[in-house]
Amino acid sequence: MSGNADPRATGERTTSRARLDRGRGALGPALGLVHTGRAPTRAVLTAELGVTRATAGAVAAELEALGLIRVDARPGSAAGSQGRPSHRLEVAEDGPVALAAQVHADGFRAALVGLGGRIVATAPGCETVDADPAKVLGSVVEAGAELLRRTGRRCVGAGLAVPSAVAEPAGLALNPLHLAWPVGAPVREIFAERVRAAGIDGPAFAGNDVNLAALAEHRHGAGRGARDLLCVATGHRGVGGALVLDGRLHTGSSGLALEVGHLTVNPEGRPCHCGSRGCLDVETDPLALLVEAGREPGPEVSLVQQAVDLLRTQYDDPAVRRAAEVLIDRLGLGLAGLVNILNPDRIILGGLHRTLLDADPGRLRAVVADRSLWGQSGSVPILPCTLDHNSLVGAAELAWQPVLDDPLEALAGSDQA
Structure with a gap:
C-alpha cells in the first residue's frame, strides 16, 4: 500500500468485499427476485433473502456492477408510508439479452429478451417451414444474429421453442407432427451448432413451446x-x-x-x-x-x-x-x-x-x-x-437460467469468483 492511500477507504472496500463474500450464495436468488418482480426495493430484497441490510446492499451493488440491475441512487418512499425509504431495484434496460427463437407450423421468429421477460427486439421469419430442421434453425439463428449486430447487445445464450416434445438429455424432437421434420430430429444439437457458427456467445437450449410458455407465464405473467x-x-x-x-x-x-x-x-x-x-x-x-x-x-x-x-x-x-x-x-x-x-x-x-x-x-x-x-x-x-410471445420469453428463460443460478460464474468468469 502506498504511503498516501486512505486506510479508511481500504477498510471500506475490504468490508464491502467481505459482505459480498458472505452473500455470494445470495447473488442468484437476489437476481431471481428482481427478475420476477418480487423484490422491487432493497428492503424487500433484504427480507426475502433473510440477510442483513448491509449484505443485501453489497449483493445489489455487485449485480449492478455486472450490468444486470439498477439501484436507485435516490431512495424515495411512497406517500403515507412510514420508516426509512428504500432504494428501488429494477432490471437494467441496457443490460445483456438472451437470443430466443421459436419455430411453428406457420413460420419462425427470433427475438432478444432481457431480464424481467422484456422483449427488446423481434424479427419475424418466413411463412413456410422447410422439412430440413438444419435449414430452418440456420435461418432463425441468422435472424437473431442480425438483431444482436444491430443492437450491439451482449448475449448470455440462446433458447429455442419447438412444437414437439423434446426428449432429455439428448434434446431430440420426438413428435414434430406439424413441421414435417423427421421424428427424433436432434434439434438442440443443430441449434447449438448454428449458434456457435454465428459467433453468438453462451450456451444453447431447446424445449417444447407450451412448456416454455408456462415457464414464462409463471415467472412474469398470469401464472x-x-x-x-x-x-x-x-x-x-x-x-x-x-x-x-x-x-x-x-x-x-x-x-x-x-x-x-x-x-x-x-x-x-x-x-x-x-x-x-x-x-x-x-x-x-x-x-x-x-x-x-x-x-x-x-x-x-x-x-x-x-x-x-x-x-x-x-x-x-x-x-x-x-x-x-x-x-x-x-x-x-x-x-x-x-x-x-x-x-x-x-x-x-x-x-x-x-x-x-x-x-x-x-x-x-x-x-x-x-x-x-x-x-x-x-x-x-x-x-x-x-404475455405476448410467451414461448419466446420462455425460450429466453432457458438461456437466462445459468445466469440466475450463478451470475458471477456466468458473466464475470472464474477470476472474479
Whole structure:
C-alpha cells in the first residue's frame, strides 16, 4: 500500500468485499427476485433473502456492477408510508439479452429478451417451414444474429421453442407432427451448432413451446404466484400442455410429461396424428374451429389468426357461436380430467383457448366444475395467458437460467469468483 492511500477507504472496500463474500450464495436468488418482480426495493430484497441490510446492499451493488440491475441512487418512499425509504431495484434496460427463437407450423421468429421477460427486439421469419430442421434453425439463428449486430447487445445464450416434445438429455424432437421434420430430429444439437457458427456467445437450449410458455407465464405473467400451475394452449396447430410444480417446470423423467393434446374428448371424433381419435389436439385446435364453423381455411394468414379473428369479429353468427360452444365443451371435458388428476391451484389458457375463454368464460368454467371432482368443492381459477410471445420469453428463460443460478460464474468468469 502506498504511503498516501486512505486506510479508511481500504477498510471500506475490504468490508464491502467481505459482505459480498458472505452473500455470494445470495447473488442468484437476489437476481431471481428482481427478475420476477418480487423484490422491487432493497428492503424487500433484504427480507426475502433473510440477510442483513448491509449484505443485501453489497449483493445489489455487485449485480449492478455486472450490468444486470439498477439501484436507485435516490431512495424515495411512497406517500403515507412510514420508516426509512428504500432504494428501488429494477432490471437494467441496457443490460445483456438472451437470443430466443421459436419455430411453428406457420413460420419462425427470433427475438432478444432481457431480464424481467422484456422483449427488446423481434424479427419475424418466413411463412413456410422447410422439412430440413438444419435449414430452418440456420435461418432463425441468422435472424437473431442480425438483431444482436444491430443492437450491439451482449448475449448470455440462446433458447429455442419447438412444437414437439423434446426428449432429455439428448434434446431430440420426438413428435414434430406439424413441421414435417423427421421424428427424433436432434434439434438442440443443430441449434447449438448454428449458434456457435454465428459467433453468438453462451450456451444453447431447446424445449417444447407450451412448456416454455408456462415457464414464462409463471415467472412474469398470469401464472405468477401459483404453486401448481397447469397451462393448456393451442399452437398454430394442435394442443399442448405444461405443469409447473412448486415453481419448477415438471417435464417428467425424460422431458415428455403433459402431452395433454392426446387426451380423448370425443371418442367418435376426428382421426389424430397419434393414431387415436377425438384427441384435444384435433378437436380443439384452430383448424377444428374453422371446420366446425363451416369456414374454409385460407392461405393468407396463419390458422390460429384466422380462428381468433373469426371469434372476435363474427361471434354473433350462429354457426360461429355453435362451433365455439362445441370446442369449449370439449376443452372443458379435457380440463376437468386434468383437474381430477393434477389438482392444480390455477389453470391458464393460451392461443385459441384464451380467445375461447374470453368469448364465453362462464360456459367453460361451468363445464370444468361440473365434470371435475374438485371443481364441485372449490373451483380452480381459469385465466387467460397475459404475455405476448410467451414461448419466446420462455425460450429466453432457458438461456437466462445459468445466469440466475450463478451470475458471477456466468458473466464475470472464474477470476472474479
